[in-house]
């Protein structure tokens with residue numbers, strides 16, 4: 035991409051040296067946001083909402099009227115009251131600033147249909163699976179990563195693959211695949227040239243630049259440790275697992291994520307581990323109480339099996355990592371069934387935190403001190419358990435500021451007898467389970483959820499929710515009329531008032547096609563300003579969904595480059611203001627379920643053709659402000675240098 039050499043619409047670029055003052059910056063940003071929310075609603079009316087009780091704490095500092103944080107060990111439905119009070123406030127603002135979306139078909143709402151374009155992309159890939167899924171290790175895989183490995187500005191796709199136990203016992207491997215984006219809607223399988231076809235019994239993948247050479251590297255999690263592929267910058271990768279000091283990681287790894295927790299400019303690596311499972315001693319199908327489901331024999335686990343501890347690896351800045359699991363406090367000594375991890379500054383104190391979900395056990399939320407120490411605040415923050423104090427399956431995790439409050443909320447997918455959980459971030463390290471009041475709970479019961487995303491398919495500036503499903507037991511088809519092995523996907527429209535509307539049956543037939551889905555990655559595959567969804571299925575081929583039709587809304591996309599190390603700017607945040615819309619986005623490694631979204635930060639802008647102000651909070655705490663950015667462009671931003679290039683939608687239009 036050429037250097038940026040003049041854009042009439044870009045008037046100023048302000049770069050602020052504020053080392054060590056990140057918290058103050060956040061407070062300032064939130065004060066502004068809170069003032070925006072406060073306009074137009076009756077403060078007195080909201081303060082009459084009852085929020086007393088031992089399980090609640092008043093949290094009135096940030097100016098959002100009354101907000102409540104539940105302590106989930108004590109079962110109170112008052113959490114929902116707390117949710118309602120905020121919802122009322124936001125509804126008032128939504129009605130004032132934007133016409134709230136009513137009910138009707140997706141087409142009535144101007145929402146695009148999600149069309150299955152897999153065949154047209156030329157991608158031919160099949161995740162292997164055994165028909166009976168007799169062992170848990172056969173039913174958990176299928177991650178997908180978007181990685182622009184050749185840095186041509188077009189996301190490429192990596193699908194993981196895994197054998198069955200039978201295949202593995204006979205020494206047969208399953209081939210994972212990397213597909214190069216050809217810029218014309220098609221992809222080419224480059225797995226052999228790239229050298230990433232046979233990493234291991236692969237589960238998931240995530241992206242980070244561990245050696246800070248600017249080339250995104252690929253971390254594959256395996257039933258049996260991790261494989262680190264260094265990107266050589268010439269279309270090939272080298273397996274550097276051993277040299278990097280990661281070959282001692284030999285357990286069943288699931289969600290692995292890069293994040294620079296100590297702020298030294300080098301991306302560190304967290305690896306969650308699941309079950310202590312060995313092919314030479316597999317638990318027999320249906321053999322005990324934990325191998326039954328509704329009275330029939332099924333695979334065993336995770337309950338009844340031994341869990342495995344997690345690992346945090348500190349980047350030594352020389353291509354190697356040091357295991358700091360014990361010292362850091364995130365080592366999971368009790369060995370919970372870890373599945374998905376995600377780094378973000380959840381409490382907005384300027385220090386990176388780590389969320390780790392555990393299957394059928396309480397989640398961890400590790401509050402970071404910025405220096406390498408962590409404290410688990412899962413229970414007190416409200417994200418360890420459901421609102422009624424239940425341990426849930428905790429499969430996939432999406433984060434997003436779906437309410438425009440300047441905080442990252444959580445959406446966690448679960449098992450069929452549970453509901454997917456929407457944890458609203460109320461600040462002060464407190465979350466409220468808003469699944470019921472938001473309308474998510476009812477629609478997600480009955481499905482086994484995996485990959486999930488806050489995603490604005492219609493670019494109206496409000497993040498919708500997308501969830502892919504599929505059961506773990508093929509045997510359910512023989513016993514149950516309601517629950518099936520193959521399940522449809524779910525799409526929820528953000529109503530801009532804290533609620534979501536289930537529009538799954540109004541967004542085209544493709545997502546109604548029942549499948550056994552696992553991974554989900556979201557990104558703008560075709561650089562046209564619309565986000566695609568890539569779904570990896572456990573059984574059979576993937577499904578690539580492209581939004582078609584709907585309103586012609588504007589958008590903007592940012593590719594961030596950190597000047598002080600951490601090249602990919604992981605966990606940098608962008609706040610975008612366009613007219614009455616103020617949104618927050620973040621560069622995130624890993625997440626969803628075993629998957630990796632596009633590292634570019636994309637925002638829908640509704641009918642706004644201009645971003646008034648984009649504020650970038652770099653990982654090192656510096657703040658950069660860009661004003662008057664024209665919409666419908668991809669901007670490359672380098673820390674301290676502002677816009678260094680931009681791209682118009684479509685192929686070959688590089689300015």
Ligand SMILES: [Ca+2]
Nearest residue numbers: 182186188190
């Ligand atoms: Ca590419």
Ligand SMILES: [Ca+2]
Nearest residue numbers: 243247249251
């Ligand atoms: Ca690299």
Ligand SMILES: [Ca+2]
Nearest residue numbers: 294298300302
């Ligand atoms: Ca680091």
Ligand SMILES: [Ca+2]
Nearest residue numbers: 379383385387
């Ligand atoms: Ca924090």
